[in-house]
Amino acid sequence: MTALFFVLPILVIIVLVVGISTYASKSSEKRHSSPQKKKWIVGGYVTVIVVATVLSYTFFPAKKIDSTIMHREEVKKQEDAEIAIINSGMAGKLLEVERVFTDKKTWTFSYNKRDLLIPNNDMQEYSPNVFVISKPVDDNSVEVTHYMSKMIVGGIDFTEEKGSPEILINEETLKIYAPEPVEVTFNKFTEGFAFNQFSESKDMYSLNNLSTHGSEFLLIKVPKSVKVSGAFNYVK
């Protein structure tokens, strides 16, 4: 909207000058192009834009914006909850994660060794928190779950688009590989101010505040007898 205020006066001046000069030339002599041709042009153009509108809706449907994440306070609340959970995990206890985090992917490995090393992850771009829980029994299996909170950019939920890491167990070492980098380009489109004037969704720049990049962690469950070493936090 603000951009409009800067452009409009300049445009008005330009068009005033152009308009008045075209008026001067048009009023004296009339146009000579055939009316039939003009009718085809007008009719053709209307057909094209109607078809384009239909295609625009069918091939590129709107990405719905979840109404629960529409407000700044909601986003703030969620971010606080994320931090609280992770902090408590660091302190050794895990809260109920379900409200904020969703389990994105789970791996199960059969494991019968006594020790497990989780090496320090020195990858710059990917270092999730790792929490380990000792299971009450020895069932010879290691379960790894990747938890993620909602990731929102400009009001749009991208949780689905963000990938999970690769987990591999080799001998006595559990390795975490960074997920494939994901790059999303998207267009924000609105029909214009007259169309937003009567609806809730104000203008597209105001949604910029509605961004949270979310957090993630790995929860590793090991058999009772397995001793884990490396970069992680034990939780009970």
Added chain:
Amino acid sequence: MSLVEVNSWDIVKKQYRYKLKSYLGVFSSLIIIQVLAIFFSLNGTGMSGGSSGTFSYKVNYYSGDLILVFMMLWGFITAIIITTKAYRYDDTSFVTNRLTSHFSNILFLISASLFAGLTVFLSSHLFRLITNIMNVDSIMVNEHTPLQIAKGIIGAGLYIFLFTSIGYLVGMLIQKNKLFSFFLPIVLVGAMYLDGMNNDVLIFHSISLYFLSETLLSLLIIKIMSVSLLFYGFAIILSARMEVRA
């Protein structure tokens, strides 16, 4: 000899039908300006981006604002052109007086504005289609309900109609005295300069806000109609003693 008795409203309707058929040039200029607006809009009005870890994103902002603004200016120019001799002479070839001619012009401009409002919606989707084809991973935000779309089309038409009323008055002033075509732009530019002296376009801003902040369609209709009919009324009064084919 028996004289024909005529009813003004009847003549207005006939003139309106005649104008819908005959002012074809108005609609071809609409297309030209709209295509131009789409072309100018293709750069997008903004861009932003960021990344977190292995996730990065880029947002392009596209809006139909410019199309609507161009259509408002189109309405302004169209109204000026309709007040010129060539168009007024066409009226006098058939039954008319000044008042029926004005009323049929206003009816025509209302229809043309609403049509233009509809094309703003449709062409903005043509524009969206083009941008989507250019950037394959694209997402639309702000989906409006059919009712919101209908309201938006009427709203767009109203803004365009507001500008036709300004154009009509300006055109009539110029018909009265050619000096206005020189004088009016100077006054306007001067006013804007004065308005923007303290680095804020206060008057311009508050005028815009008067209309733009209205979230009820019914109130917007009342606001725009009363202002534009004021301009039209002024133009009609101005032309009362004007001669045709002088």
Added chain:
Amino acid sequence: MWYVGGDVRLILNSDSMKPIYVQIAEWLETEILIQAIQCDEKIYSQYQLAEMFNINPATAAKGINILAEENVLYKKRGLGMFVATDARHIILNKRKNTKLRAMVNELAKEAVQLQVNEEELVEMIRGMHQKLKGDQK
């Protein structure tokens, strides 16, 4: 000059000295004389004449009125103008007294100027007269 209506083409001559309505009256007289229109028969209306000769109906009406004043025509209320019973007689008398006399006047003047003597002139007239009469037979 005239481009309408077959036979009447050469009868009216707008370059002539005579006003059109006089020419119309004369044309009607001739029609009556040659009995193209019989006694007590309805004569052309001013509108028919206007169309035939491409003239304003008011002019045609004036021509008819001349004849009515001379009692060549009489008016039947609501029906139009009709040829009087003695129409031919009136016309013949008028023509003899005015038209023919004027022509004889011109003729005599011309004869004097050309120094044609009386006998010669009478002989010319007699010869022409007999020739025309003979043609008529």
Added chain:
Amino acid sequence: MKVVECKNLTKQYGRVKAVNDLTFTLAENKITGLVGRNGAGKTTLLKMIAGYLHHNSGNIQVFSENPFNNLKVSANTIFIDNSMSFSPALTLGQLLETAGEFYVNWDKNLANRLFKYFSLNPDQSHVNLSKGNKSTFNMIIGLAAHCPLTIFDEPTSGMDAGTRKDFYRALLKDYIAHPRTIILSSHLLEEIEDILEDILLIKNGEKLLHISVAELKEYAIGITGKTDRINQWLSNRERIFTHEIGNDDSYVVIKNECSSSELEEAREIGMRISQVSTEDICMHLTSKSKGGIDHVFSRG
């Protein structure tokens, strides 16, 4: 009923009086010719009657109303001239249809038959017509509209001779079938005088004559003879036009007010009396000086 009534009508452009103190009335169902030279104010007068222009002083009434900007007058009047403009977006066929919608008395049949007769193309646009065809098309509209007051301002400009004759014939026939008030302005009086009933002659915006064509034909006589004798005979009569032939002969036009004995007397002293055509009468009456163009050269 009086269709047009003007009293002391004046129209000024700046200081120039295009129409000056004009008083006349036009009665119902007459064809009146408006004659005058270029710039005499014919078009200005007609446009005031049609309601396009307003007057500065005096009074003008058409159908007993002020015609300016009057819808009733507009519906009952049609003004045909060669600067009529129609939307270029409509074809001739569509324009005829539109005219039919606006004019209640529209004679569709006549319009279509004239249109065919003059072999106009219904798909053509008005702006692309030749000057003559434009006039022909306008004329068709003027005739078929059957307006109680029909005004033709120089309707035949650009038409070829055949079309002109056809037009006047069509005008007369349609007038006989549907009598109405018609005003016809033209430079070429000779062409239209037969179908006129009255003639209104104006010069510099002022009325010179408003009489019937029959009266106009007898309005003046021409006299040819020796200059000195003519001068003597005409001593105190007003001359309309004087033309010198050779050294001592003259041709003089005077008003036809002489008794037949006076004319006889003139003949006796060797003067020839001739009729003056209406065209010439109007030309002499409206000429800038009594001697016509010759005066310009005789003084050089």
